[in-house]
Each structure stands twice: as structure tokens, then as C-alpha cells.
Amino acid sequence: MSMQDKDIDQLFRSKLEGMQVEPSAKVWKGIVTELDGNHKKRALAPMLRIAAGIIIIMAIGFYFITKQTPVKSNQVALSKSTEKHQPVITKNGDNEEDTDKGFTPQAQQQVATTAYNKAPVEISKSTAHVKSITIAAKQNTDQNIIAKTTVKQPLSVNEIKGISQPVTSQALAVTNTAEYKPSKDVVPDVPLTSSKTVITDQPEGFNTAPKIAVNQPADELKDTETTRHKKRGIRSFGDLINVVVAKVDKREDKLIEFSNTDGDESTITGMNFGIVKVKREK
Amino acid sequence: MLFLKHKYSTEDLVQDCKSGSRKAQELLYKQFASKMMAVCMRYAVDKMEAEDMLQNGFIKVFQKMNDYRGDGSFEGWVRRIMVHSSIEYYRKHHKMMQVVELDDHSAGQSVNPAAAASLNAKDLMGLIQQLSPGYRMVFNLYAIEGYSHKEIGDIMGITEGASKSQLSRARAILKEQVNKLEGNNYEYAG
Numbered sequence: 288m289s290m291q292d293k294d295i296d297q298l299f300r301s302k303l304e305g306m307q308v309e310p311s312a313k314v315w316k317g318i319v320t321e322l323d324g325n326h327k328k329r330a331l332a333p334m335l336r337i338a339a340g341i342i343i344i345m346a347i348g349f350y351f352i353t354k355q356t357p358v359k360s361n362q363v364a365l366s367k368s369t370e371k372h373q374p375v376i377t378k379n380g381d382n383e384e385d386t387d388k389g390f391t392p393q394a395q396q397q398v399a400t401t402a403y404n405k406a407p408v409e410i411s412k413s414t415a416h417v418k419s420i421t422i423a424a425k426q427n428t429d430q431n432i433i434a435k436t437t438v439k440q441p442l443s444v445n446e447i448k449g450i451s452q453p454v455t456s457q458a459l460a461v462t463n464t465a466e467y468k469p470s471k472d473v474v475p476d477v478p479l480t481s482s483k484t485v486i487t488d489q490p491e492g493f494n495t496a497p498k499i500a501v502n503q504p505a506d507e508l509k510d511t512e513t514t515r516h517k518k519r520g521i522r523s524f525g526d527l528i529n530v531v532v533a534k535v536d537k538r539e540d541k542l543i544e545f546s547n548t549d550g551d552e553s554t555i556t557g558m559n560f561g562i563v564k565v566k567r568e569k
Numbered sequence: 570m571l572f573l574k575h576k577y578s579t580e581d582l583v584q585d586c587k588s589g590s591r592k593a594q595e596l597l598y599k600q601f602a603s604k605m606m607a608v609c610m611r612y613a614v615d616k617m618e619a620e621d622m623l624q625n626g627f628i629k630v631f632q633k634m635n636d637y638r639g640d641g642s643f644e645g646w647v648r649r650i651m652v653h654s655s656i657e658y659y660r661k662h663h664k665m666m667q668v669v670e671l672d673d674h675s676a677g678q679s680v681n682p683a684a685a686a687s688l689n690a691k692d693l694m695g696l697i698q699q700l701s702p703g704y705r706m707v708f709n710l711y712a713i714e715g716y717s718h719k720e721i722g723d724i725m726g727i728t729e730g731a732s733k734s735q736l737s738r739a740r741a742i743l744k745e746q747v748n749k750l751e752g753n754n755y756e757y758a759g
Contacts, residue, residue: 295740296712298747299697302690303713307603308610310620315598317624322594322631 351530525554540564579643586634594631601644602627605651611697611709612655618662626654652714656706656724663702685747696746704739711736 525545532541544557546567557566577596585593606623613619629650637646697705706725710716711732716724718732725732 292737292740295744295747298685298688299693299708299743300713302688302693303607303611303697305604306607306690306694308606308616308619309603310606310623314602314620314624314627315595318594318598318627318631319591321624321628325632 347531348527351527540566580639583634583637583639583643586631598627601647604644605647607694608648608651609655610694611713612652612659612706614663614698618658622655622658623651625658626651629654648714652710653724659702659706685751688747688750692750693747696743696750699746700739700742703735704742707732707735708739708743712740 523545528543529541529545532543536542538559540557540559542559543555544559544566546554546556555567558564559566577593577600579597579600582593582597582600586597602623605626606619609619609622609626610616613622626647630647633650637643697708700708707721710721710724711718718729718736721727721732722729727735
């Protein structure tokens with residue numbers, strides 16, 4: 288009998304349709320791998336972006352850290368009162384280099400009310416000997432307060448890291464350009480009381496005999512400010528934030544500022560959101 | 570033989586799979602893997618390739634699980650995916666050439682149906698795997714899967730006419746092969 292076409296179809300179909308062949312174990316493993324891969328991809332992609340962002344931030348931080356010169360310097364806390372200045376400055380230190388640089392013993396500090404752009408005055412404070420340090424340098428669009436130290440006697444050491452920028456001829460700036468290049472520890476051996484410096488508070492006017500006047504352009508100011516941060520040494524998370532913020536925020540009072548106190552703890556010393564300004568007074 | 574300790578209904582497993590249960594996926598796989606492996610074997614050149622086709626097929630099954638609405642048998646749905654996936658795999662990895670007929674296999678060959686019935690599945694599987702790809706696919710799709718020539722044309726990317734002629738060729742070859750096998754069997758049987 289000849290087999291019809293359908294028969295041959297039928298033959299194969301009947302025998303093969305219900306056939307079973309056991310696959311090896313690796314098939315299921317392969318399936319699982321593929322299915323898991325998809326799930327992980329979905330969850331992983333955003334995580335990778337976040338991780339990348341964190342790495343970038345860390346890289347920026349490391350970049351700054353490695354840029355700074357390894358010097359230990361006293362930290363300066365820039366405090367400022369919101370209204371009146373209360374300049375109480377102490378000087379001390381043994382920076383002979385400073386004197387070499389021609390820092391005359393008579394630096395006058397005064398408070399000028401003339402307008403100026405930026406005149407932060409930093410005063411270093413020794414952690415050991417100095418009893419008090421303050422600086423009030425605050426810039427305001429309406430007030431100009433340039434705090435200067437008045438020294439009646441020759442100073443052995445004077446570490447004033449200050450940059451002030453006089454806008455008018457009246458403003459006096461006290462700067463110690465030598466200051467920010469080499470940062471050093473200010474460990475004054477001269478106790479405060481016997482300090483040769485005398486602090487006077489001159490709310491108005493200023494001596495007509497400024498000994499030191501340095502004009503500085505605005506951007507130099509900013510750079511030095513950043514440099515100043517860097518030179519101090521980034522020891523803590525707060526310092527790192529300060530450096531990064533200093534690069535971006537060119538205002539006198541940064542968006543957020545951490546204390547440069549000794550030790551590991553960083554606390555917020557100031558914030559400036561435009562409307563609200565908060566600053567810790569030291 | 571894959572052995573299930575507990576009887577899970579297919580519907581339950583399907584539901585759990587839709588929720589993403591890995592356990593349900595594994596059980597569903599175990600339930601249908603052997604059958605689907607046999608399907609892939611018909612389309613592959615060897616067991617290794619069949620396993621690759623099986624793996625790809627099941628991955629698609631689990632990925633498309635939500636598309637299955639419960640209309641029609643689940644096994645049938647899986648089988649269709651398996652067939653399409655296998656052909657896709659084959660086309661990707663092999664060049665499917667139109668087979669040139671060298672010999673004229675007589676279509677009128679006669680086969681003893683009773684004897685043919687004694688052949689076991691394994692033998693027939695072997696015969697199918699010996700077919701050249703074009704014939705094999707068409708025969709599988711038409712004779713076993715039950716697709717129409719038009720559907721085969723769509724799946725394979727060939728014309729209906731080509732599908733018909735390939736089918737008749739495949740049949741002729743298989744008949745011949747079956748006869749040969751039968752002949753052998755008779756001889757052994759004495």
C-alpha cells in the first residue's frame with residue numbers, strides 16, 4: 288500500500304509530538320542568569336550614576352587636597368558681627384619673614400566707613416597663647432569696616448592675613464602679601480598682655496598716616512581667599528567643603544562655612560542664603 | 570524525567586510567574602522543559618544547539634509572560650514561542666539556502682504503515698535531523714506544528730509555493746528513509 292502524504296505526516300506527528308527529551312542543567316542556569324541580568328540592569332543604572340557623581344565629587348576634593356601646600360598654620364576664624372564691628376585684634380606670632388617683607392611696625396587699624404568692595408581681614412590666632420582673637424571685617428554694601436590693627440610698637444611678629452581692598456583713597460588697606468604665600472604656624476611666644484601690639488578701636492576716621500596701603504584688585508582677593516583656605520590645610524570634612532565653596536561662592540560670606548577649628552570636628556560657622564545670613568561670632 | 574514533588578496547577582504557576590516569583594518560574598520550566606526540548610531538537614542540528622534554542626525560548630516565555638491572557642492553552646502558547654525562537658535562532662546561525670534538488674525522489678514510494686508504526690520516536694527524530702534545513706523546517710512546521718503554507722511563508726520568509734514544494738520534497742525523502750529503516754528492522758527481526 289502506498290503511503291499517502293498525509294500518512295507520513297501522521298506518522299511523524301504521532302510519534303514526535305509527545306516526545307520528551309531532558310535538557311541539561313545548564314539551560315536553567317542560563318535562563319536565570321539572563322533574567323537576573325535584566326533586573327540588575329534596571330536597578331543598577333541609576334545607582335551607577337549616583338556612584339559616578341560621588342566619585343567625581345571625591346575627585347574634586349582630592350584635587351584640592353593635593354594642591355595645597357603642606358603647612359600647618361593657625362586657622363583663622365573670620366567672624367563678623369552683623370552690625371557693628373568689634374575689632375579686637377591680637378597679634379602675635381613669630382613671623383620674621385613678615386618683618387622682612389617690610390611690614391612696618393605701625394600698622395594702623397581703623398574702621399573706615401567708606402565704601403569698599405571687599406576687605407576681609409583675617410587675623411591669625413594662635414591656639415596656644417592667644418587669648419582672644421577676633422576680627423571683624425565685614426563687608427556690607429552700606430558699611431565699610433576695615434579693621435586694622437594699630438600697632439604702637441614694633442612688632443616682632445605679625446601675622447595678619449588680611450586682604451583689604453580700598454576702593455577710595457580714604458580706605459586703607461592692610462595687607463601682608465607675604466602672609467599668604469608661606470603659611471606658618473603662628474605660635475606667639477609673646478603673651479597677650481605683653482604684646483607689643485596695642486589694639487585700638489577707632490570707629491571713625493582713620494589716621495592720615497597709613498603706613499601700609501596696598502590696593503588689590505578684586506579677583507586677586509578672591510584667589511587669595513581661596514588660596515588662604517587651601518594653605519590652611521584641609522583637615523576635615525568642613526575644610527573640604529570650605530575649599531569647594533570658596534571656589535564657587537565669591538562672596539564674603541559663603542553659602543555655608545565650616546569652622547576651621549583644630550581637631551576633627553567641623554561645625555558650621557556661617558551660612559548665607561542671601562536673605563538670611565548667619566554667622567557665628569567668635 | 571523531571572519529577573515534580575507537588576502538583577501545582579499551571580494557572581497558579583502562571584500567575585505567580587507574572588508576579589515575578591523565581592520559584593514559580595523554575596517549576597513552570599521543569600513542567601515543560603522536556604517537551605519543549607523535543608520541539609527544539611527537531612529544529613536544531615544537534616542537542617547542543619537544541620539546548621541553546623530551548624534557553625532562548627524560555628527566556629522569551631518569562632519575559633512575555635504578561636502577554637499571555639489565558640486564552641488558549643498555555644502549552645500551546647509556549648510551544649509557539651519555542652518554534653519561533655528556534656527558527657529565529659537557526660536563521661541567525663545558519664545560512665538557509667534553497668535546496669537544489671539533485672535527485673528525483675519518487676513521491677509515489679510506498680511504505681508499509683504497520684511496519685512504520687513500529688518505529689520508535691528516536692528513529693524518526695534521527696530521520697528528521699538528517700533532512701537539510703529548508704526541508705526540515707517546512708516539514709516540522711506543516712506536518713507537526715500544523716501551520717499553513719501561508720503562515721510558513723511568513724515565518725520563514727519564503728513564498729507559499731516554495732513552502733509547498735519543499736514540503737513535498739521532504740515527504741519523499743522521509744518516506745524513503747522510513748522504508749530503509751523498516752527494511753533494516755525486518756532484517757534484524759529475522
